[in-house]
Amino acid sequence: MKQDRPSFFGTKIIAFLGGRDTLFMLTALVLTGLVILVFTEVSFIFGPLIIFFETVVLPVVVSLILYYLLRPLVHLLERGGLSRGWGILLLFLGGTGLITLLIILVFPFLQEQLLNFVAEFPLLFEELLTGADAFLGGSIIGGFYTDSGFDIDRLMETLPENVGDTLQNMVSGVVSGLTGFITTVTAFVVSIVIVPFVLFYLLKDGEKLPKHLIHLLPPRFREDFKEVLHEADHQLSGYIQGQIIVAFFIGVMVTIGFLIIGLDYAFLLGALAMVTSVIPYIGPAIAFTPAVILALVVSPFMLLKVIIVWTIVQLAEGNLISPQVMGKRLEIHPVTVIFVLLTAGALFGFVGIVLGVPIYALIRVVVTHLFKLFKRRYNKYEPVPENQYEKGEA
Structure with missing residues (x-):
């Protein structure tokens, strides 16, 4: 039938x-x-949309980063009796003053150290090669090294007239690249100018935005969407605030440590460590490399002192600073972080390296919640106590 x-x-x-x-x-x-x-x-159809997206993304990302950095200070000023509007204005004035002081006092000093390092690099490079030649010639493999016919003087002759020429070419290339970069940035000046305005309204009304977004959805999706927004906000705020604070402490500790052991360019290396520390795991290795080169030129004992300083900094960061500042908010395995950084860096360059981990954390929040909804809908993959969902909704 x-x-x-x-x-x-x-x-x-x-x-x-x-x-x-x-x-x-x-x-x-x-x-x-x-x-x-x-x-x-048919990607060519979306060209104007892509240009609009690229123009909007930069100020929005910068505004969000500053928003999560300044939001705790706004709350602190509010608890002190200052209205939110006046508190935001006070932070803007303080931030403008701080940036002005950095431009007037700190940046020229770091620029001088950088120029001195570039000028001395040829001599440092030659001393490094000479020291390596002497070390290898007097080591247990000295006979094999001598028989290999390697000649440091011949190597220096086969190089350009001096390493300074090569470095100068590199610097020229960087300057040329920076010129193109500045040209590109000029095209975004209009959008960059709006960052203070976007930031002001985010600080003033940003916490009301989720409520407006939630009410745009059907009632059955509001609780789930609210949970996703709350978790995403928690992940972003924890990561951005934590990384900036950790990077600041690392820069200060590296600078103090290198000053104590007498390593040249301590402030420049500390600033480099501070900037690169926003990149998990890979950043410290980038900052450690020039310090090792400088220490090798001085003496093996200086290299040992650099290693000791860096070990102390990493132990303090891993066992004291990061657990207290960031805790376990992201809970991402280090191997996963490295893969995310490599993939994001290959796709989007430096911006991908910096933003890859927080974006991955947001995607993981959304996917995890969607999978929970999937299990709730089909209820196949794990046993669920009776009336669990009804109790959760109450």
Whole structure:
């Protein structure tokens, strides 16, 4: 009888393919792939949208970073009895004064150290090669090294007239690149100028924005969306505030440590450590490399002192500063972080390296919550106590 005939989704073929749910998921994936393929083939249509997106993203990202850095200070001023508007204005004035002091006092000093380092680099490089030649010639492999016919003088002759020429070419290339970069930045001046305005309204009304967004959704999705927004805000604020504070302490400790052991360019190396420390795991290695080169030129004992300073800094950061400042907010495995940094760096360059981890954390929040909703909908992958969801909604 027709009434007893199973529906299409109840046939043995569908059961063999994994059931209705699996078929729906595969269909969704295929349709998603087709949409991506179509967008790829007609990507030229979206050129104006891409330009608009690139123009808007930069000020929004900068404003969000500053928002999460300044929001705790706004709350602190409010608890002190100052209205939110006046507190924001006070922070803006203080930030402007701080930036002015940095430009007048700190940046010229760091610039002088950088120029001195560039000027001395050829001599440092030559001393490093000479020291390596003497060390290898007097080591247990000295005979093999001598028989190899390696001649440091011949190497220096085969190099350009001096390493300074090569370094000068590198600097010229960097300057040329910076010129192009400045030209590009000029195109975004209009959007950059709006950062203070966006930041002001984020600090003033940013905490009201989630409520307005939630009310745009159907009632059945509001609680889930509210939970996702809360977790995303928690992840972003914890990461941005934590990374900046940790980077500041690392820069200060590295500078003090290198000053104590008498290493040249301590302030420049400390500033480099502070800037690169915003990149998890990879940043410290970048900052450690020039310090090692400078120490090798001086003496093996200086290298030992640099290693001791860096070890103390890393132990203090890993066991005292980061646990207190950041805690376990992200809970991302180090291997995952490295893969995220490599992938984001290959796709988006330096911006990807800096923003890759927080963006991954946000994506993980959304995907994790969607998977929870999927389990709640189908309730197949783990046992659920009776009336659990009803209790959670109460």
